[in-house]
Amino acid sequence: MTTEHPLAKWNTPEIEDRNQRILQRPPSLKISGMHKSFGHDGKMVKVLNDIDFTAYKREFVCVVGPSGCGKSTLARLIAGLETYEEGVISINDEVVSGPGPDRGMVFQSYSLFPWLTVKKNVMFGLVENGMSEISAEAEALQWIDLVGLERFANSYPHQLSGGMKQRVAIIRALANKPKVLLMDEPFSALDPKNRLKMQKYLLEIWKNIDITIFFITHDLEEAIYLADRILVLKAHPGEVVETLNVPLPRPRKEDTFLSEEFLATKAYLESLVHSEEEEVDMEEKLSMVRMVSVKSDVPDIF
Amino acid sequence: MNERFSSWASPRTELDKTSKRLLTAASFLLPILLWCLVSYSPYIWHPQMEITSPGQVSYFREGSLVDREVFEIERNKILEKTPEATVEQLPQGIPSNPVYLPAPHEVMTAMYTAFTTPPKRSNEPWLHESLLHSIQVIAWGFFWAMLFGVPLGILAGTYSSASYLIEPFTEFFRYLPAPAFGALAVAVLGIYDAPKIAIIFIGTFFQMVLIVAATTRKLNIALIEASLTLGCKGRRMIGKVILPGVLPDLYRDMRILLGWAWTYLIVAELIGTSSGITWFITQQARYKNFDNVFAAILMIGLIGLITDMILAHFGKRLFPWHQNK
Incomplete structure (x- = not known):
């Protein structure tokens, strides 16, 4: 018998039960034997090494890892925006290659079409996939209602705040009724208050529609707050370290952030993600700074 | 006012509206001013003389342009020959610019008359x-x-x-x-x-x-x-x-x-x-x-x-x- 998982004591029977039920659902996104390298200065650098992962229907998966672990690349591979040497990606047991409307994507940078109004942005995918303008418009307006942007339906993206832009980007991707929604650090450009608001929005949307979410982030708190399971990657090359069940009950409450199990999970994730990132010895640098004389009216800030 | 001028000299600073207008106007007015100075004030350039009366110089014609040096030489020649020459005997002229530099008002009129x-x-x-x-x-x-x-x-x-x-x-x-x-x-x-x-x-x-x-x-x-x-x-x-x-x-x-x-x-x-x-x-x-x-x-x-x-x-x-x- 192996040693007990450090977070095992937080896994209450209800959480355990829910996790088991998730694993019994049909698989939605399946990645197997995935290898990916980038050519760099004539040498091939391995970015992802033998990734195997399955996300189940309506599951919320977050991916965390140190920078350079290839988590963004993984999302782009699933979206079909990158090619890979080896491996299979299947959505609902159908192998996919190249981009397609069954995988929606929300990008880190604002990717709304600046020349289209909010409404037309949301209609874009619908019309591209063969819906008539009239029914696309009706559908788009429903989605806009859902995120409370009725007043901005005819505004251009540059007139919206960062949070509003990402809300539109989310419903633009969802309007196509994808099986999987890929999100590549979508809230990293927002300030903390707006980020929390957007996270709640996202959970609310996820609760109400049939979608599997594959969410890339470098913010561990965000991952814990949102995810059912967290895929932890390590860098050089990118490999799966652990697939962690988040030991928090659903629905997540705002005070979750201060709960003991939350902090324990965060501490554990930190140990996984940052263990290999070598710490620069700041102490030495600081002692150098101390040698610089300070001529000031305020000699000591403490 | 001081603030305005300090903003003129600070790099990549947005100017106020008045400054913008002032400088835009100056950007056209300064070259025109220079042109006016050269055209209208007689001692900045004006290398030639426009003959108003040829006097005793046989090849001078009224209204024609000659270099100022040539004009002086011809005038001095007459003065040497007859030191008590009258105004009628001496060539008369006004300093002028060469024909290829018309004055601003001439060009302005030409804009219409052309x-x-x-x-x-x-x-x-x-x-x-x-x-x-x-x-x-x-x-x-x-x-x-x-x-x-x-x-x-x-x-x-x-x-x-x-x-x-x-x-x-x-x-x-x-x-x-x-x-x-x-x-x-x-x-x-x-x-x-x-x-x-x-x-x-x-x-x-x-x-x-x-x-x-x-x-x-x-x-x-x-x-x-x-x-x-x-x-x-x-x-x-x-x-x-x-x-x-x-x-x-x-x-x-x-x-x-x-x-x-x-x-x-x-x-x-x-x-x-x-x-x-x-x-x-x-x-x-x-x-x-x-x-x-x-x-x-x-x-x-x-x-x-x-x-x-x-x-x-x-x-x-x-x-x-x-x-x-």
Whole structure:
């Protein structure tokens, strides 16, 4: 018998039960034997090494890892925006290659079409996939209602705040009724208050529609707050370290952030993600700074 | 007030409205002021004398211009011969500038009279006809350059394959000076408007392909990727994403390139039978009507500036979503 998982004591029977039920659902996104390298200065650098992962229907998966672990690349591979040497990606047991409307994507940078109004942005995918303008418009307006942007339906993206832009980007991707929604650090450009608001929005949307979410982030708190399971990657090359069940009950409450199990999970994730990132010895640098004389009216800030 | 001047001297600082207007006005007024000074105050330059009365100098004619030195020599010769010469016997004149530097007011009058003066011969065009002809040549040359240059540029900016196929040759060709093709153009296209249009085409087309390709490449890749994940594919993407995405920048490029087209105009119009505003300028220079020459040159500048201002104004209306960052 192996040693007990450090977070095992937080896994209450209800959480355990829910996790088991998730694993019994049909698989939605399946990645197997995935290898990916980038050519760099004539040498091939391995970015992802033998990734195997399955996300189940309506599951919320977050991916965390140190920078350079290839988590963004993984999302782009699933979206079909990158090619890979080896491996299979299947959505609902159908192998996919190249981009397609069954995988929606929300990008880190604002990717709304600046020349289209909010409404037309949301209609874009619908019309591209063969819906008539009239029914696309009706559908788009429903989605806009859902995120409370009725007043901005005819505004251009540059007139919206960062949070509003990402809300539109989310419903633009969802309007196509994808099986999987890929999100590549979508809230990293927002300030903390707006980020929390957007996270709640996202959970609310996820609760109400049939979608599997594959969410890339470098913010561990965000991952814990949102995810059912967290895929932890390590860098050089990118490999799966652990697939962690988040030991928090659903629905997540705002005070979750201060709960003991939350902090324990965060501490554990930190140990996984940052263990290999070598710490620069700041102490030495600081002692150098101390040698610089300070001529000031305020000699000591403490 | 002090604050205003300090903002003039700090790098990359937005100026207040009054300063902007003041400096814009000064940008035109300072050169005009310099021109006025040289023209109206007699001791800044004025290297010649306009004869008002020839006196005893046989070859002086009233109204003609002679160098000031020559005038002094002739005057001194007379004074040496007859020291008590009267005013009538001595040549008289007023300091003046050479004929090729007319005063501002003369040019201003010429701006108007050039239009109202009938041509010397009945089969020659009036000024407004010459101008119109020039504008037509520019418009056609630019139209053909756009018709081929914009699509090729967008292709090269979109597909790497097209870029490698199109750009190396274009890069080479753009170093060939367009006027060098003048004789060839006449041999192939005759002596009338066709070779002139061809010169403007050659002068702008190759630059246009490269500039449009560069502009297209600057389109945010996230927009293309977003459209891919939304199901937009293949050639549809050019019409649905790339073209609308680059349109405001394309419009700005066209404004800049239109300026280049004007610079090729004069050379183009000298090819074959001289025509348009260039014909007017050379003709007027031949008759030494330099006020008309200056007026015509100014007109080209004004037409260029006004078209650009109109286009800039329309640009703001056409692309309300576009912010200049």
